[in-house]
Amino acid sequence: xxxxxxxxxxxxxxxxxxxxxxxxxxxxxxxxxxxxxxxxxxxxxxxxxxxxxxxxxxxxxxxxxxxxxxxxxxxxxxxxxxxxxxxxxxxxxxxxxxxxxxxxxxxxxxxxxxxxxxxxxxxxxxxxxxxxxxxxxxxxxxxxxxxxxxxxxxxxxxxxxxxxxxxxxxxxxxxxxxxxxxxxxxxxxxxxxxxxxxxxxxxxxxxxxxxxxxxxxxxxxxxxxxxxxxxxxxxxxxxxxxxxxxxxxxxxxxxxxxxxxxxxxxxxxxxxxxxxxxxxxxxxxxxxxxxxxxxxxxxxxxxxxxxxxxxxxxxxxxxxxxxxxxxxxxxxxxxxxxxxxxxxxxxxxxxxxxxxxxxxxxxx
Numbered sequence: 001x002x003x004x005x006x007x008x009x010x011x012x013x014x015x016x017x018x019x020x021x022x023x024x025x026x027x028x029x030x031x032x033x034x035x036x037x038x039x040x041x042x043x044x045x046x047x048x049x050x051x052x053x054x055x056x057x058x059x060x061x062x063x064x065x066x067x068x069x070x071x072x073x074x075x076x077x078x079x080x081x082x083x084x085x086x087x088x089x090x091x092x093x094x095x096x097x098x099x100x101x102x103x104x105x106x107x108x109x110x111x112x113x114x115x116x117x118x119x120x121x122x123x124x125x126x127x128x129x130x131x132x133x134x135x136x137x138x139x140x141x142x143x144x145x146x147x148x149x150x151x152x153x154x155x156x157x158x159x160x161x162x163x164x165x166x167x168x169x170x171x172x173x174x175x176x177x178x179x180x181x182x183x184x185x186x187x188x189x190x191x192x193x194x195x196x197x198x199x200x201x202x203x204x205x206x207x208x209x210x211x212x213x214x215x216x217x218x219x220x221x222x223x224x225x226x227x228x229x230x231x232x233x234x235x236x237x238x239x240x241x242x243x244x245x246x247x248x249x250x251x252x253x254x255x256x257x258x259x260x261x262x263x264x265x266x267x268x269x270x271x272x273x274x275x276x277x278x279x280x281x282x283x284x285x286x287x288x289x290x291x292x293x294x295x296x297x298x299x300x301x302x303x304x305x306x307x308x309x310x311x312x313x314x315x316x317x318x319x320x321x322x323x324x325x326x327x328x329x330x331x332x333x334x335x336x337x338x339x340x341x342x343x344x345x346x347x348x349x350x351x352x353x354x355x356x357x358x359x360x361x362x363x364x
Contacts, residue, residue: 053286060279061295063271065302068140068147069310070268071132077261079251080132083268085243088124090269092236095277099233106234107226115220116231117238122213124239125246130206137199139313144303145185145323146203148296151330152178153211174332181325184318228281236273297327 074083099106107113135143155171182204186195224231283291300323307313 061298067272070264072140073264077258081247084128086265087269088239091273094274095233120239127206134202137196141307155333178329184322
């Protein structure tokens with residue numbers, strides 16, 4: 001989930017989460033432990049909320065955790081690309097409306113918009129669509145757990161792409177533990193029986209896309225001088241434009257609009273991709289990114305509970321056990337970073353909610 005991801009936020013204390021998200025997340029637009037939208041620390045324009053941060057923390061965890069259920073419900077009535085389109089469209093509406101109320105402008109400059117277009121693809125349009133396609137054949141529970149692998153992907157990529165990150169034994173141990181967790185979730189000892197390999201692969205690629213997107217945002221959009229809100233709104237607008245062009249090419253236009261799938265997509269966009277952005281940044285400003293991105297560890301738990309309770313999805317012992325192992329590995333990869341940029345906030349990425357540790361970027 002960019003922060004605006006499907007519920008995939010993940011950022012370490014050295015970086016600032018973004019709007020994506022689970023990325024799902026998507027899915028979401030988000031930051032590292034679950035990644036979000038780019039911008040500088042200054043200019044967010046948000047004061048301390050009157051609502052206790054613990055309440056907002058719980059609400060954010062629930063929103064991102066339920067994102068995978070909303071995706072599943074959305075695909076019951078619409079093609080995956082239209083589920084993703086609706087998600088970024090309603091998310092963009094929320095952020096643009098808030099921009100208007102706060103009288104903030106969208107960013108300027110062709111270079112910034114060019115980088116934002118790439119970020120929109122990697123942190124929104126692509127992972128959101130991959131998660132939607134994946135949930136045609138796998139459970140929302142499994143999709144939520146795959147989203148939790150984003151920090152693991154991020155660690156591997158950061159060792160190659162981010163020179164300030166140095167490998168440590170702790171982080172390598174976390175990577176190995178996370179890999180064991182994925183194999184446990186999939187039931188590797190029984191030949192992955194009962195799991196659709198294509199759907200699972202799509203969900204894992206979506207999580208990889210979040211990790212790539214966070215690193216791209218960190219390297220290209222960290223110092224634009226624009227607010228988080230402005231950059232994230234622009235990113236979601238670009239993702240909306242991208243899917244508006246692609247969706248009709250690969251899927252016929254919808255001819256009916258069943259109530260439940262429509263409501264699920266509206267909730268997925270307005271709450272999981274739009275409102276979640278505001279919650280995430282408010283928490284980061286108040287309690288810091290380390291505490292704020294602890295939502296990463298609640299998302300797969302909530303996604304699993306929602307899938308089992310509301311969608312009657314089958315749950316075997318290895319799924320929750322493997323998920324706990326994945327989360328333990330992700331926690332280890334977020335520690336021990338020797339990054340020296342801890343004093344300077346990093347850029348955000350708008351997913352899903354999934355969307356990375358401090359060593360990475362964003363992220364939702």
